[in-house]
Amino acid sequence: MLEFFKKSQCLLGMNARNLEYIRPNNRKRGMKIADNKLLCKRILKKNNLGISTLIAKIENYEELDSFDFSTLPDSFALKPNRGFGGEGIIVVYARKKPARQTSGGNGGGAWVKADGTTISIDDLKNHIRNIIDGSFSLSSVPDIAFFEERLKLLKLFKPYTYKGIPDIRIIIFNRVPVMAMLRLPTRASNGKANLQQGAIGVGIDLATGTTTTAILGKGHLIEYVPGTRLALSGIKIPYWKNILRMSIDAQSVSHLGFLGADIAIDRDRGPVILELNARPGLSIQLANLSGLKERLKRISGLKIKTTERGMRVGMNLFGGEIEEEIEELSGKRVIGSIEKVKLIGKDDKEIEVEAKIDTGADSTSIDISLAKELGFENVLNTFESKVAGRDLLKELSKKEREELFFTVPDLADTFLVRSSHGISYRPVILISITIDGLSFPAKVSCIDRSRLNYPVIIGRKHLKKFLIDVNK
Amino acid sequence: MTYHPLIAFFTEQGVPVQTVLLLLMLPVVATLVAFFRQVIGIKAFGIYTPSLITFALLAFDPNGLKYGIAIFVSVILVGMVTRFILKRFRLLYLPRVAITLSIVSLAILLILVIGGMYQRTGLASVSIFPLLIMITLAEKFVATQIEKGSRAAFILATETLVISVIGYFLVSWQTLTVLILEYPWVILSTFVINFSLGKWTGLRITEYFRFRKVTRHL
Numbered sequence: 001m002l003e004f005f006k007k008s009q010c011l012l013g014m015n016a017r018n019l020e021y022i023r024p025n026n027r028k029r030g031m032k033i034a035d036n037k038l039l040c041k042r043i044l045k046k047n048n049l050g051i052s053t054l055i056a057k058i059e060n061y062e063e064l065d066s067f068d069f070s071t072l073p074d075s076f077a078l079k080p081n082r083g084f085g086g087e088g089i090i091v092v093y094a095r096k097k098p099a100r101q102t103s104g105g106n107g108g109g110a111w112v113k114a115d116g117t118t119i120s121i122d123d124l125k126n127h128i129r130n131i132i133d134g135s136f137s138l139s140s141v142p143d144i145a146f147f148e149e150r151l152k153l154l155k156l157f158k159p160y161t162y163k164g165i166p167d168i169r170i171i172i173f174n175r176v177p178v179m180a181m182l183r184l185p186t187r188a189s190n191g192k193a194n195l196q197q198g199a200i201g202v203g204i205d206l207a208t209g210t211t212t213t214a215i216l217g218k219g220h221l222i223e224y225v226p227g228t229r230l231a232l233s234g235i236k237i238p239y240w241k242n243i244l245r246m247s248i249d250a251q252s253v254s255h256l257g258f259l260g261a262d263i264a265i266d267r268d269r270g271p272v273i274l275e276l277n278a279r280p281g282l283s284i285q286l287a288n289l290s291g292l293k294e295r296l297k298r299i300s301g302l303k304i305k306t307t308e309r310g311m312r313v314g315m316n317l318f319g320g321e322i323e324e325e326i327e328e329l330s331g332k333r334v335i336g337s338i339e340k341v342k343l344i345g346k347d348d349k350e351i352e353v354e355a356k357i358d359t360g361a362d363s364t365s366i367d368i369s370l371a372k373e374l375g376f377e378n379v380l381n382t383f384e385s386k387v388a389g390r391d392l393l394k395e396l397s398k399k400e401r402e403e404l405f406f407t408v409p410d411l412a413d414t415f416l417v418r419s420s421h422g423i424s425y426r427p428v429i430l431i432s433i434t435i436d437g438l439s440f441p442a443k444v445s446c447i448d449r450s451r452l453n454y455p456v457i458i459g460r461k462h463l464k465k466f467l468i469d470v471n472k
Numbered sequence: 473m474t475y476h477p478l479i480a481f482f483t484e485q486g487v488p489v490q491t492v493l494l495l496l497m498l499p500v501v502a503t504l505v506a507f508f509r510q511v512i513g514i515k516a517f518g519i520y521t522p523s524l525i526t527f528a529l530l531a532f533d534p535n536g537l538k539y540g541i542a543i544f545v546s547v548i549l550v551g552m553v554t555r556f557i558l559k560r561f562r563l564l565y566l567p568r569v570a571i572t573l574s575i576v577s578l579a580i581l582l583i584l585v586i587g588g589m590y591q592r593t594g595l596a597s598v599s600i601f602p603l604l605i606m607i608t609l610a611e612k613f614v615a616t617q618i619e620k621g622s623r624a625a626f627i628l629a630t631e632t633l634v635i636s637v638i639g640y641f642l643v644s645w646q647t648l649t650v651l652i653l654e655y656p657w658v659i660l661s662t663f664v665i666n667f668s669l670g671k672w673t674g675l676r677i678t679e680y681f682r683f684r685k686v687t688r689h690l
Contacts, residue, residue, distance in 0.1 A: 004680075004687060007687045007690045008675055008680060008683070008687050010690055011675060011679070011683050011686060011687070013673075013674065013675035013676055013679045014513075014676060014679065015510055015672055015673050015674065015675075015676065016673040016674075016675075019671070019673050020673055084619075126562075130562060133564050134565070135562070135564065135565065138619070140565040140566075196620075196624075197621075218682075219682060219685065221685055282679075282683075285683060285686050286682075286683065286685065286686055289685065289686050289689040289690075290686065290689075290690070291683075291686060291690060
């Protein structure tokens with residue numbers, strides 16, 4: 001019981017959110033930007049942050065009367081400026097083909113909505129009138145309607161999404177991304193990425209941008225997209241670092257100290273900022289199965305001057321848990337396809353280089369120049385002088401070959417290479433390799449790799465204690 | 473019962489003791505609502521509506537709870553049905569609320585008449601103001617339905633009723649009445665309580681429940 005209350009200290013509740021984070025950090029100016037989508041768009045655009053392009057806006061009835069609907073593109077989204085919770089948004093996907101003259105008769109215009117139903121210019125006008133009258137704005141104040149470019153669904157998200165566009169909510173405090181979740185629209189949420197209405201929230205590991213745990217709606221833990229066997233964990237979100245950078249920049253330009261940024265990914269344009277929230281909800285803690293308060297406390301005193309630094313801090317502090325988990329489970333270390341390795345040669349000579357982790361190669365090989373640096377110059381020279389240019393396999397018997405190799409000092413083994421030039425021998429030396437903190441002795445062959453990108457490739461023989469994450 | 477000299481002075485000036493008592497009870501009820509929101513996490517429709525409903529319930533006495541709850545539930549039900557009917561017409565806000573209020577008041581009238589037909593005149597003899605207070609609840613309900621959806625509005629209405637009923641019991645609690653009439657200064661303690669509630673940053677009890685899966689996982 002005591003344990004329970006102790007752990008609960010990590011959680012951010014409404015009281016603390018309002019009193020300790022929103023009140024002191026989100027002043028009126030920032031709130032104004034967050035509550036006004038058009039103003040927000042303008043400010044973000046001025047600061048070169050991606051947004052979905054504004055097509056047109058309609059502020060009153062006169063503008064509506066004089067608006068030329070034929071100038072609208074084939075697909076667009078119609079939104080109320082001060083709408084909330086995704087209410088009052090109409091998205092059209094294509095212009096209806098004018099097979100016959102449809103009703104209305106003013107130029108013949110109709111569009112197709114997500115569910116396949118058509119919407120005519122008269123329907124649009126009616127909806128815009130409702131927006132202007134404030135039917136969708138908080139406390140019914142008169143509002144502005146605007147058209148913006150429709151975002152296109154990323155292929156990666158397609159199987160996970162019911163209509164609509166998924167978005168990524170990131171909480172940023174003190175220029176540090178603190179927590180993030182991917183919100184997937186479902187049938188229950190009617191294509192809206194809103195958890196209150198039944199969308200899926202998936203936690204994101206900040207270091208890698210890979211999804212972790214997931215909730216459906218207000219707090220039902222799930223592992224798969226309902227009705228399918230599609231796992232929700234392990235989705236790798238593209239443009240992750242870009243998304244983090246954008247959210248941090250959005251915080252600096254909006255003057256919202258405690259910000260919930262909503263970012264969507266467009267198929268063609270990459271990440272775009274949808275909305276800024278001055279009062280981000282707390283369900284993100286459920287999606288991540290992690291407490292916000294504890295995270296916020298850890299970064300509250302830091303002085304962070306640049307976006308890059310803020311991103312690093314966030315990634316280092318609030319990520320990497322997936323890897324740790326996998327490492328714990330498998331007892332193996334997770335490494336990337338390119339990894340920094342340390343080579344230790346004779347007389348403890350050390351070199352640190354980038355190596356290619358190559359599961360297609362059987363054994364490990366290093367560049368000749370590296371081998372020389374590691375103190376094996378003598379070996380290589382002797383080997384060259386005795387072996388170079390000779391076809392040993394034909395010239396000598398097995399015993400003679402062994403004797404020849406035996407005279408070369410420090411030669412651990414030889415490696416037979418079959419190429420178009422016939423068969424040749426490469427020298428193999430014994431060094432020690434350290435990858436991701438794990439050291440082991442390794443026999444490596446020396447080859448001229450000076451024209452290749454990486455001076456070292458690590459082959460299967462030396463990868464038994466590792467798992468390779470190609471995204472890393 | 474002995475009154476505090478201050479209360480005695482008030483009544484000598486012609487203020488009915490019942491009025492004094494109710495006015496002094498208001499801070500108590502308001503504090504109760506604030507406590508429920510900040511510490512327990514039961515939201516209700518703001519602070520104004522549950523406080524008023526509390527006093528409306530009192531005004532329905534002697535059968536306060538029975539009639540009060542019946543009227544409350546009727547208002548909410550009629551409000552929900554009306555919303556369902558009016559939804560397709562896409563009306564502007566105020567006309568829509570006006571229609572809702574009209575239908576609700578007609579429904580209440582009908583209930584009073586039906587009550588009278590079955591010789592239950594207790595309800596009809598109640599003063600009009602508590603009835604009106606109950607009817608205005610419909611506006612709050614419709615506004616919430618529009619902003620947060622029917623489900624949320626229904627939950628908030630239930631929470632409002634729960635808080636109001638607890639407030640009703642608190643206000644009709646004899647000991648508290650005696651305490652306030654004898655020591656009216658105790659009312660000042662609500663300031664202290666509200667001040668500390670205003671600085672309270674701990675988790676609400678409902679949040680312990682809401683985030684229990686996270687806590688278990690930490």
